[in-house]
Amino acid sequence: MTAHHASPSVPPHRYVIIGNGVAGNQAAEGLRSRDPEGLVTIITNNRLLFYNRYLLPLLFRSHKDWRELQSHSADYYQKHRIRVIRDVRVTAVDAGRRQVMLAHKEPITYDTLLVATGGRSYLPEELADSRHLLNSFGTYEQAMAVKKALPDRGTVVMLGGDMIGLDLARTLLSIDCRVVLVTHETTFWPHQVTPEVRMEFLNVLRDMGMDVIDGDAAGGVTAIEPGTAGLPARRVVFRQGGDVYGDVVMPFYGLVPSVEFMMGSGTDIERGILVGTNLRTNDNHIFAAGDVCQIWSEQEHAYRFYYGYQNVRAMGAVAASNMTGGNEHFAITQNGSLRRDGHGHIDSSFWAYD
């Protein structure tokens, strides 16, 4: 069913999607097919078109041009009449005027808005002063910066060690880099593991060749410093004394939803944007999908996040349907537990994509 029929007297419906990730693109595709006349605009702060970030670790195995990671070509967007505004940050949403405000102060008007801004890697506030000495891993550019900073067989100190980091870690080990993992409560995020499972899989990581430091026992990381001459480029200092050196230090403490620009818009937020299983927010004209939203779970009586490619993609589809008059509900499609692969190495359902 298509809700918004084009007719000469009705101007086309303006769909605006903030975020050019899995959820945003899936939604754009759905909107286009359900409302052929609608105006579909994606706004993203990325310079590049949508590419598969799950493949970023592969950059360390062989050189890949970013186009090889790209999910859709520029032609695809043109053909489907999906306008992509790139390299601009959304700074505010004025729900009263139904406008999205861009950093360069241009307003974009919407009839229906989808917030699909995902999450960015979380850096515990106590490490904020060390940000400039840390390497993030959220974009192609950031991945290339790590590659450049890392000498042959160099050492990466991984703080936290969520599943995004551990995916990179297994690649780094396979190219003979040294990986030092400083554990944290977010190790294995977004998996929620019992102490026994945690212990078991830390041993799996050790067996795979990783150095594992018990972050809690060390009192946590207090500072990152530049290494001194003759030593690797970075020094990680622990609260209880002691330190570890690496060529690159990377925080992998899980993701926090990118919602700052929604503050003050009147949309309900706890950590993420609060939605029902139909992905509607408390504002009739605003939907949210992907890593940015916290979905009400009737079973758990709580708002929760659902990560993973398949979940996020399903959300994009549900949002597109409901933005065009449908009444679909998101149901979890991918539930993760840690497992071992045929070599006894760590494996996770979060690493699956298609």
Place this chain on the structure above:
Amino acid sequence: MQFSDDPRDIGWVRTNVPCQNACPAGTNVPAYIRSIAEGLHGQAYEINRESNVLPSVLGRICSRPCESACRHGWPGNGEPVGICSLKRSAADLKDSGHRITERLFAPTGKRIAVVGAGPAGIAAAHDLSLLGHDVVIFEKEEKPGGMLRYGIPEFRLPRPLLDIELHNALRLGVQLRTGTPVGVGKGAVRVSTLLADFDAVLLGTGCMAPSRLDLRGIPPGQDPSRVSQDVEYGLHFLMDLHRGQNKRVGRRVAVVGAGFTALDCARVARRLGGMEVTIHLRTSEEYIPVTHEELFETKREGIRIKGLRTPVGLQLDDNGRLLGVEFVQNRLGGWRDNGRRLAVPIEGSEFIETCDTLIIAIGQVTVNDFLDMRVELDRWGNVRIAENGMTSVSGLFAAGDFVHGASTAIQAIGHARKIADKIDTWLVGRKRRQVVQMEPVAAPLRDHAFDFIQRQAMPTTPLPERQLTREVECGLTRDLASEEAKRCYLCDLRYQINVDRCIYCRACIEVAPRNCIKLISDVEIQKDGSYGQLLETKEWSRVAAIWIDNNECIRCGACFKVCPVACISITRNKLITVDV
């Protein structure tokens, strides 16, 4: 220099200087920021002190309603000016030999008793003494300051600074009697005695009791610290600490509440050795009524914040030691009368968080049992005051948190100053009114380039050095303060086009950085006589004037510089109070 009591001019300052309008004490923000930009920190301090006797204190702990209103923070304009840190810089960077200037009135022979030496009592006492009255403050604690001393931790407000400003506020002859409770108990001075001995009495006794939290298994109204030594109200926790007691917390500390007190308790708990300190909110972070900076520093100290939960019960072992707190999961509901968000508990969603210490900091309320007479209360149990500031008892006035319920230091000060004026009017009949002082300004005071300066971050003490009494925020340096001061648009500057001389060349419209200069057919006049909406028109035949929309104007000066017939004027507008 011109003066005007035209409602349109008074209305102009009210709506166009949003920071000053939002400040409960009416601080002339653009004037003091301009002084800082000129390097005149002492002058900036004095401008502050005209409205608020404790600039150094407020420059540290103010809740900053002005910054939420600042034009620089409006959509599309970036981040608000660091008004509060600039206030602090005026205090920190003024000359060491800086002399306070004050206008004194002749003695009136009237005697006034002020009960409570919190910010409200202090501000009122100061103003009343300047007005020539004899003032005595009665304070039950050993030292003055109220919640500034007994609530706010030293790492946010160093006590030597508080002492200096309190001293300066009272130095003009106010008598301070500390350790002197007013009330009905033994050794206390009765309110009725004060009313008999003084010409007027002002109650500024604040909110001295914690809001009660009902928990399953604890009889309503009973203090939960009686049930378990591991449970305490945050207000008692902080007040005991600041009276000099040793306080202890367990390894895992749960703090419930969302205001200043909750954050302060959590940060103190962390400094006392709490390893896992978590603040539990009924709603979510977006609705916490504290500044972003404070929230950030709290998190930086390793404190976690969890939302959408309400505590409903305690888990205790056989010896009454705390094992955990039972919460119920919430969803966000509508809005409460006070503008805060409602949380709606979800049935059947209870869960336990294990912890060793629970600190309850869900608010503070007034205490009235010290009154030895019937005084009319409002529906929240706070004293009701009339238009002239008086309670239902003749000669008995009230100000600050004691009237409004728990609020903020600047609200207490702003309110107390108004009540002090009213007491003065009641006692000696002096009346005042506001007028606008308009001073011509020869040229724009800002460069367009200033609009691109980022808000300057407050330097802070490194984490490992953050102890109980070490101040966290270090203050802006002279250079940082000067950069931050340049960011202010100086909203008190009013750009106006003289329509009679304008040749409608539209050059100003072309250079304007935004939609600030408009062709209009008319201007609405509001009920109070001030200007309302501009009625824009695109039809030449209907254009009645070319008008600067001062709401949109960011005082960049571009129009002034480009106008070929120099028909744009600039004036600095200042609200002043004059005796009638």
